[in-house]
Amino acid sequence: MTVEPKLYQVDTFAVGNRLLDPAQRSEQARADRSNAITSGHRACQGCGEVLGARYVLDAAMRATGGNMVAANATGCLEVFSTPYPETSWQLPWLHSLFGNAPAVASGMAAALRAQGRSDTRVVAQAGDGGTVDIGFGCLSGMFERNDDVLFVCYDNEGYMNTGVQRSGATPPAARTANTKALGPEPGNAFGQGKFVPLIAMAHEIPYVATATVADLRDLEAKVETAMGMSGARYLHVLVPCPLGWGSASEDTIKVARLARETGIFPVFEAERGRITAVSKIRRWQPVEEYLRIQRRYAHLFGEPRRDDIVARIQAQADHNIDRFGLLDDDPGYEQDQE
Amino acid sequence: MxxxxxxxxxxxxxxxxxxxxxxxxxxxxxxxxxxxxxxxxxxxxxxxxxxxxxxxxxxxxxxxxxxxxxxxxxxxxxxxxxxxxxxxxxxxxxxxxxxxxxxxxxxxxxxxxxxxxxxxxxxxxxxxxxxxxxxxxxxxxxxxxxxxxxxxxxxxxxxxxxxxxxxxxxxxxxxxxxxxPEQDEVDAFLPPFTPRQQLDPAQPVSIGAMVGxxxxxxxxxxxxxxxxxxxxxxxxxxxxxxxxxGRPAGGLVRPYRTDDAETVVVALGSQVGTIEVVVDQLRDEGHPVGLLDVTCFRPWPRDEVRRALAGAANVVVLEKAFAVGAGGIVGQNTRLALAGTPTVVHDVVAGLGGRPVTAAAVRGLLDDVLAGRVDPHRLHFLGLRTDLVDGQLRRDAASVPGPHAESMLREAGVIGSGSH
Amino acid sequence: MEKPFAITLDVGSSKANKTGSWRTERPVYVDLLPPCSNACPAGEDVRSWLYDAEEGGAGYERAWRTIMEDNPFPAIMGRVCYHPCETACNRGQLDEAVGINSVERFLGDEALREGWSVSVDAPSTGKKVLVVGAGPSGLSAAYHLARRGHAVTILEAGPMAGGMMRFGIPAYRLPREVLDAEVQRILDLGVRLELDAKVTDLDATMAEGGYDAAFLSVGAQVGRRAYIPAGSAAHVLDAVSMLHGLAEGERPLLGRRVAVYGGGNTALDAARTARRLGASEAVVVYRRTRDRMPAHESEVREAEDEGVLFRWLTTIKQVEGGAMTVERMELDDTGFPQPTGEVDELAADSLVLALGQDTDLSLLDAMPDVAVDDGVVQVDGTLMTGRPGVFAGGDMVPGERSVTVGVGHGRHAAEQIDAWLAGRAPRVPADRAVAPYDGLNTWYFADAPRTHRPTLETVRRQSTFDEVVQGLDEDNALYEARRCMSCGTCFQCDNCFGVCPDNAVLKIGRPGEPYLIDLDYCKGCGLCASECPSGAIAMEPEEI
CATH class of the missing domain: 3.40.50.970 (Thiamin diphosphate (ThDP)-binding fold, Pyr/PP domains)
Incomplete structure (x- = not known):
């Protein structure tokens, strides 16, 4: 009797699932995954960025059959992976500067094109500082030229390598070393936001996606989709930083999950400037659940509580939920676009 | 061909x-x-x-x-x-x-x-x-x-x-x-690029490590x-x-009529053509003057420069840039090359921001050098319009007085009264 | 390639840097007792057999064999067990408890369909063990003793094996062919069963048969009577006798209107049976309220569905032909019912008493060293009575009375008898911590509400003894098995392997050891433990 079971226990929520056909399991579940960044690196305990990088690069290695090269911006990811005389990388990898990874990658892609090696693919990666701030000009140029590069931003919402200062991706009210919880408006200012995925979409590049380290299968699928395309592609991965966010090292994935489940961080993908899919919130939670487990927001829950600020953050999450259609009963982005 | x-x-x-x-x-x-x-x-x-x-x-x-x-x-x-x-x-x-x-x-x-x-x-x-x-x-x-x-x-x-x-x-x-040069000539001269190191999936390496x-x-x-x-x-x-x-090009330095020259001009770039003309004039007039065209500035060919200049009494470094607040750049490098020799080095800044370095101006400068009118301890600016800086310097010296301000004022006056 | 000094490095060279030295805590894989097993009177390793069943196909037989290690009646359990496992199931706090019982029934039925059997793999011990009573407890003990190589004889007073499974539980709950098949499987192991063989003097029987040990499991088959003034025309009978008679083919005369007095499962069985026997009205009279009924909720619900009526807070004062005088009760502050003096009349052609059962302990009359208290035999922690080598279990010892408890006693006693016969110390079960709900990371489990077993359409089941609750089909059984959250033990989801930022979890796939922590590199961040769905990783402090 052939059986089509309706349920796979952990389905695709967990990394692996012995009940699934091996071909359907995640790359991270494979004992022979490439471990593009291997043991011995100096990332902090529970680092979300190194996890994100391994998830992304292993998936990309699988998609390209290992035929790829990587450009890396200066930042935590670079510093903790390649202090002389040791490197943790297991793929061809180049670190040049903080603000130029997109352009370095463009040059790599151009060289490969000139050499007629279209089978070798280029991935560039940077933290949020190297992406949304100092590398932004180069990134936009790479997008505009539609160079054949997958650019991955590991967004930990600040300059963690230099001691946790704010970046253009630091959220409002978050405490950093230069936006301390002092004065009447503690933490980072409420600005207009600089959400590079939307800016990337404005370039109408072939593919833009957001993801978190809390949803491996989604992330891997997006990498696979991206590597199946050519031209400029952008992947923005939320990677909690236990050090900078003041979260427990074991909570890295939980924090990322809450970022998604509260609507603080919308997870979606877009092609040629149009949103094509949204990851719906599975178990909605108020933003306080997300904020409370991070010491960078501790000043909102001290004496006096700053419910006014929590409400403003909640409003931002609600805005995301509305804008991207993150809840199940929400007609969502499609209607907005028609 | x-x-x-x-x-x-x-x-x-x-x-x-x-x-x-x-x-x-x-x-x-x-x-x-x-x-x-x-x-x-x-x-x-x-x-x-x-x-x-x-x-x-x-x-x-x-x-x-x-x-x-x-x-x-x-x-x-x-x-x-x-x-x-x-x-x-x-x-x-x-x-x-x-x-x-x-x-x-x-x-x-x-x-x-x-x-x-x-x-x-x-x-x-x-x-x-x-x-x-x-x-x-x-x-x-x-x-x-x-x-x-x-x-x-x-x-x-x-x-x-x-x-x-x-x-x-x-x-x-x-x-x-x-x-x-024709394509086949270049192909014959320049072999295909064999990189010393490269990013290669078949031989992966990490390039750009952090070194402490x-x-x-x-x-x-x-x-x-x-x-x-x-x-x-x-x-x-x-x-x-x-x-x-079939033609010379490149190299580290190119001496021009430096044999037995007592005064040699050191220069880089296109101004050497003009200087050659002036050197020829002065040679015709019997002055032992030469030119050292520095083709390779980095790395600095110290030995070659020293060899070319060692016999000269005076060296005039005519350069199109300077280190603000310090002096000549090529001049400093030239002094390094001539360390321990009695050769006197003059730093002259010329041609800034497109100001033409004319044969006449170079001739005037060399005349002054030959006549001992150029103080080797000062930075000279060829063709400086003292009328434009004088008033400003006076006002500055008045507001921030001191010996260096007075020195600048004197220098401008000297240059202004001189022939170059 | 001529690599420039220091700026270009060989890949993977960081493995020389053993970051394990950063660690202050280390992850350790644990194997906690899941609440289902903790609650199971029969001591089944529920999580293990669900794990096998989750695979489907060949996994079903493995799952069934895992059950059979503890309980010889999967198909019966899947029908009559009140499944405390499900009450304890952690999934109940997430959505609904895993339908453990229905999966067990599926596996039991699958075994009967496929003809799976077990064998005696242990060498013969040469010891003879007597089991008195072929109810669930006695059959269970016989099964486990036989599989351990002992020669077992069951002496049963009645004409058929099964005890309360046959004489107390109506066929609409437990079809007889299922019962017969699972009993036969035990007899197929070489267990000798003698029917109509009532033991009246245990000492004599043991001596005569040369038994080395005995397990007593005579049950509680005597219906308890209460004194109720009754007129000569009143028709009063007890539920145990009624059900027993029915099992032997008698059809009791009950009339159109039947009242059942009592609040236990037997009361409900009697009322539901009355409906099937043609009563147009079956009323359960109970002196307390519904939430205080000892009967199981599922039975109450099914009875209601079948049209059984209830009179809560009511006692019966007097019975006449065709009518009863009843009194309304009120609960006092302690929840005890107190009479109010308000009386009423209830029309009833017959009254069935379901007020509990007693044990016939006459076989112990000559054994003063076996203590009896409050009508039940006193036993120690190994279920041994005051007489060495004589053990007892099931309804005749203190404790909850249910088929599953009896089966558990049978297994427990078999283990102890085995030890006692071998001169070993009694086995003391390891005290294992129970896996708590808050140790799980339930995010990872797919949203999967429980599949309820289909029930016979109500009209049909009011008039027939066809089985009311149907089994799951294979799809649904698989679905249900896969709802198990594997509380407290690894089920190889690869989360630890995947979420380690330091690649310090090695996937080695050895049986019983799917993963290994690479302590050379583990920084002790705790992500593996935090993201383990089943709470199977504990962080333990390093000694520094």
Whole structure:
């Protein structure tokens, strides 16, 4: 009797699932995954960025059959992976500067094109500082030229390598070393936001996606989709930083999950400037659940509580939920676009 | 056979570069480099330069960064810039040299603002003299063409980036007779690029590690050693070039009538043509005067400079840039080369921001030097308009008085009263 | 490639840097007792057999064999067990408890369909063990003793094996062919069963048969009577006798209107049976409220569905032909019912008493060293009575009375008898921590509400003894099995392997050891433990 079971226990929520056909399991579940960044690196305990990088690069290695090269911006990811005389990388990898990874990658892609090696693919990666701030000009140029590069931003919402200062991706009210919880408006200012995925979409590049380290299968699928395309592609991965966010090292994935489940961080993908899919919130939670487990927001829950600020953050999450259609009963982005 | 034709310097350089078969060109437009990169864009577009990817990047930082990526992928890589653009790539310049990537770049030398100024001097290249790039200065468009062909060979032989400096407008926009080497000649002279290291999935490496105090000095020492190797390699390449193309070009320094010269002018770039004319005049008049054209400024050919200048009583370094608040740049290097000799070195700044260095002005300067009217302990500015600075200096000296302010005032007066 | 000094490095060289030295805590894989097993009176390793069943196909037989290690009646359990496992199931706090019982029934039925059997793999011990009573407890003990190599004889007073499974539980809950098949499987192991063989003097029987040990499991088959003034025309009978008679083919005369007195499962069985026997009205009279009924909720619900009526807070004062006088009760502050003096009349052609059962302990009359208290035999922690070598279990010892408890006693006693016969110390079960709900990371479990077993349409089941609750089909059984959250033990989801930022979890796939922590590199961040769905990793402090 052939059986089509309706349920796979952990389905695709967990990394692996012995009940699934091996071909359907995640790359991270494979004992022979490439471990593009291997043991011995100096990332902090529970680092979300190194996890994100391994998830992304292993998936990309699988998609390209290992035929790829990587450009890396200066930042935590670079510093903790390649202090002389040791490197943790297991793929061809180049670190040049903080603000130029997109352009370095463009040059790599151009060289490969000139050499007629279209089978070798280029991935560039940077933290949020190297992406949304100092590398932004180069990134936009790479997008505009539609160079054949997958650019991955590991967004930990600040300059963690230099001691946790704010970046253009630091959220409002978050405490950093230069936006301390002092004065009447503690933490980072409420600005207009600089959400590079939307800016990337404005370039109408072939593919833009957001993801978190809390949803491996989604992330891997997006990498696979991206590597199946050519031209400029952008992947923005939320990677909690236990050090900078003041979260427990074991909570890295939980924090990322809450970022998604509260609507603080919308997870979606877009092609040629149009949103094509949204990851719906599975178990909605108020933003306080997300904020409370991070010491960078501790000043909102001290004496006096700053419910006014929590409400403003909640409003931002609600805005995301509305804008991207993150809840199940929400007609969502499609209607907005028609 | 090469065709001698009337051609703009930029066009000639672009064609020479194209015949070096760069696989990737990444450039951002800035005057006076534009005609070079425009011409290369045309050559790529028409398929005359093929295969080659031309990247229209969003900035000079992007240009040099793309070159870094391309070169690390093992492609022959070229770019061109000038002035502010060179400064905007500063960070990437140090990175390219630190990673030992054999990129060739033309710098169409131009002043640096503020005040913004598009005309020629050497402030841009000189500001990057410690960036770890080889710096070759072209005295003519023919030499600019020839130096590019040599630059690729040098760069790839030593895994070092090379900057070919040619005076903006003076050379880049000048139309004159230039031999542009033919493709087969260049192919014979310049072997295909075999990278010292490259990104290769078959042989993965991590390039660009973080190096701490335990090995940083050694890395830098090895960079220095490699630059010093260029001092041996450059004359070899120049000799090969002459053998292949039948004309001299390149090398470290080019002495002109320095035999038995008591006074030698040291200069870089296109002004050497003018200076040669003045040297010839003075020689005709019986004055033992010569010229040392420094083609290779980095690495600094100390021994060759010393050999060429050691017999002279006076050396006049005529340079198109200076270290503000300190003095001459080439002058300082020349003094280093002449350390322990009785030769007197005069630092003279000339041709800033496009001010012409005329034969008359050079003649006036040399007359003053020969007459002992030039104080070797002061920095001189050829053709300084004291009428424009005098009032300002007086006001400044009044508001911030002191011996240095008074000295500047005196100096301006001396220069103003002198013949140069 | 001529690599430039220091700036270009060989890939993977960081493995020389053993970051394990950063660690202050280390992850350790644990194997906690899941609440289902903790609650199971029969001591089944529920999580293990669900794990096998999750695979489907060949996994079903493995799952069934895992059950059979503890309980010889999967198909019966899947029908009559009140499944305390499900009450304890952690999934109940997430959505609904895993339908463990229905999966067990599926596996039991699958075994019967496929003819799976077990064998005696242990060598013969040469010991003879007597089991008195062929109810669930006695059969269970016989099964486990036989599989351990002992020669077992069951002496059963009645005409058929099964005890309360046959005489107390109606066929609409437990079809007889299922019961017969699972009993036969035990007899197929070589267990000797003698029917109509009532033991009246245990000492004599043991001596006569040369038994080395005995297990007593005579049950509680005597219906308890209460004194209710009754007129001569009143028709009063007890539920145990009624059900027993029915099992033997008698059809009791009940009339159209039947009242059942009591609040336990037997009361409901009697009322539901009355409906099937043609009563147009079956009323359960109970002196307390519904929430205080000892009967199981599922039975109450099914009875209601079948049209059984209830009179809560009511006692019966007097019975006459065709009518009863009843009194309304009120609960006092302690929840005890107190009479109110308000009386009413209830029309009823017959009254069935379901007020509890007693044990016939006459076989112990000659054994003063076996203590009896409050009508039940006193036993120690190994279920041994005051007489060495004589053990007892099931309804005749203190404790909850249910088929599953009896089966558990049988197994427990078999283990102890085995030890006692071998001269070993009694086995003391390891005290294992129970896996708590808050130790799980339930995010990872797919949203999967429980599949309820289909029930016979109500009209049909009011008039027939066809089985009311149907089994799951294979799809649904698989689905249900896969709802198990594997509380407290690894089920190889690869989360630890995947979420380690330091690649310090090695996937080695050895049986019983799917993963290994690479302590050379583990920094002790705790992500593996935090993201383990089943709470199977504990962080333990390093000794520094």
């Amino acid at each position: 090469p065709v001698r034709s009337q051609i703009e310097g930029s066009q000639a350089v672009a064609r020479a570069v194209a015949r070096c078969r760069p696989q990737v060109v990444a450039a951002y437009p800035i005057s006076p480099q534009t005609h070079i990169v425009e011409s290369l864009a045309d050559l790529v577009r028409t398929g005359e330069l093929d295969p080659c990817e031309y990247l229209m990047v969003e900035s000079e930082l992007g240009a040099m960064s793309a070159c870094i990526g391309s070169s690390a992928m093992g492609s022959r890589t070229y770019t061109a810039t000038a002035s502010q653009g060179l400064l905007f790539m500063a960070e990437a310049l140090f990175n390219a040299s630190g990673l030992g990537l054999p990129i060739v770049m033309t710098v169409a030398n131009r002043a640096i603002g503020a005040p913004i100024n598009i005309w020629n001097d050497h402030s841009d290249s000189m500001s990057m003299r410690d960036s770890g790039w080889v710096q070759l200065f072209a005295s003519s468009n023919q030499e600019a063409v020839d130096l590019h062909v040599q630059a690729f060979r040098l760069a790839e032989r030593l895994s070092l980036p090379v900057m070919v400096c040619m005076d903006g407008f003076v050379l880049t926009h000048a139309v004159e007779q230039v031999d542009v 105090p335990e090995a940083f000095t050694e890395v830098k020492y090895l960079m220095h050693a490699r630059q010093m190797q260029a001092l041996d390699e450059i004359p070899r390449i120049a000799a090969d070039f002459e053998a292949a193309f």
